[in-house]
Amino acid sequence: MNPNARPAQEAASAPAHDRVYRALRTRIMHGEVTPGAALTLRGIGGEFGVSMTPAREAVRRLAAEGALFLSSSGRVTTPELTNERIEELAALRALLEVELASRALPRAHMALIDRLQTINSNVAEMVSKRDAVGYIRTNLEFHRALYLRAQAPAMLAMAETVWLQLGPTMRALYGRLRRTDPPQNHRLIIAALKAGDEPGLRLAVRSDVTQGLRLLAG
Template sequence: MDAVTRKIPSHEVTYARLRDLVLFGHLAPGAPVTIQGLISDLGAGMTPVREAIRRLTADGALLPQGNRRVSVPHLTLGLLEQVAFARLTIEPKLAELAATHLNPALIDRLQGLDNLVDQAIRAGNVPGYLAANHAFHFALYEVSEAAVLVDMAQSLWLRFGPSLRVVCSRYGQAALPDRHSEALAAMRAGDPIALARAIERDIEQGVDQVRLAILQGEI
């Protein structure tokens, strides 16, 4: 049985659904949600939901609140600086490593994902932007052959994504980070260093916006 036809375990499906709720900001930072509510929203049983919560809590993406409630933690300035340092260390390196594995078909795929990013920005579609932006970055990172670094990057995005959603929703199109055109140009030029630098600037843009929002008490 191949990967396409193999049945995905229900607990993995539940985890992926809850992870996406956190990653794309559908659960607002600081707003508690009940485990029973998540069971209803995810269409899953108590055991897989509790397991998904346990895994996301271990990643720092959820915070137990007692009374069968959890919430997405607020991103403080101190935590943001740690997340930013880690992202700016790991993700440009992933891009540099991925550059040696790029081919025209993959670059075309990444261009298609960036087209979805651009469409979402023009439409002011924040959830669509967040999903397409994530897909662009991790389609690139996944070919780096650096699985440990990819896992670390995923965990960092879980901590950063909810706050970025708040910023993007409040400030509109101007708050949607996108330096992908620079990254794509570097890919086509076969320049790993320029690709890493473009990804670094893309991250810095989003971090700067979230930092400003924190300093101004917006999130």
Template sequence: MYELPVRGETLAEQIYRQLATEILSGSFAPLDRINIRQHADEIGVSVTPVREAVQRLVSEGVLDATDKNTILVPERNEPEIQEIFDIRRRLEGDMAATAAPLLDESDDVFLKKTHGSYLDALDAEDYKTALRLNSLFHFRIYKRADLPLRLKIAESLWLRIGPTLRHMYPTLQRDRTDHRRHEIIIECAARRDPVSLRTAVIGDLNSSQLALNRYVGDQTGEHRRSPSPRRMR
């Protein structure tokens, strides 16, 4: 989604894309601090473009700014997860249905290959890679719908939930039958059937939300760690 460079983008936009990719793939955990000066030093730029990129992510609701000017990766609660997934079901279901008749054999091959790599990443407990592959799998379909405004909203929602999703995967691993959801999506995409592909995508989102709710439930009553500085790569 954010991995490929865009011609003519500013330094702040490049840094935004880099941070968005890291957030989406779960490089940051909920409650991690974002150190603007540290990141600027690490990539060899001034503080200004990094601050611009971070402020953009704050304005999009991806990061939080506290009263003490601390930038945090937010921790999502169940009501927030419910709202995000309610929107995603409608939005991503519509894009999948629109994309269905526009898919071709190259998409079928990509989906099968990406799903296989996704399962390999889960078997290796490489959840960062699994999360990245999962996003590539879904957005291969959504981009075919050619609905740029909806696509942008969907990307923003994925960014909001990315850090929490990363920590969901060990919980999801306890029920490997959930991965059948991707296989159903592949089958429906190959049939170019809008109705069944919409249903398959929504079913996959339902499974993810259930796993997220289990993860949030597992954290209830546990000691919450204090926010600590996070090295930005």
């Protein structure tokens, strides 16, 4: 028996530090925390019913990924990104995700495109409901579903790290963004996938990734 095989309830039996890590990670990536929010090890431990030790490990891990900021005295906050930093992370997203999409293209069959369309309708629903967290979550789900086909785990992990770093800021950004129109770039991505049009796909992904961050220039 492979001890890694945990058919269901994967998270239940996992080590405490891992449960805490995962919970905090999705919370941050989905933009459920505001930039600059302070965390304490005892507070985290209390929330999850564990001691400081696993809380510390989870925090360290997240800090190593850039998802949390550790002051010189060890205080923990979610990062407050400068505009420069945001632009750099957007450039990274473009770089990585264009490559991932390009690698996924030859492997993208009809089943994937159907799935992307389903997810995309959920995205549109979140936009119409002005649900920022739901929008971020489904939007990332869309991108991840596509990039999984690229068969490039290290590259995907890096892209997710960038998402993680942008998480708290994204929430604040999309909060002031008053769109209710459905995501046009996602449709362009799907169309390019259908047509097997690689240049078009690269352009569409690049636009989709950088558009949301463009408004901060003002």
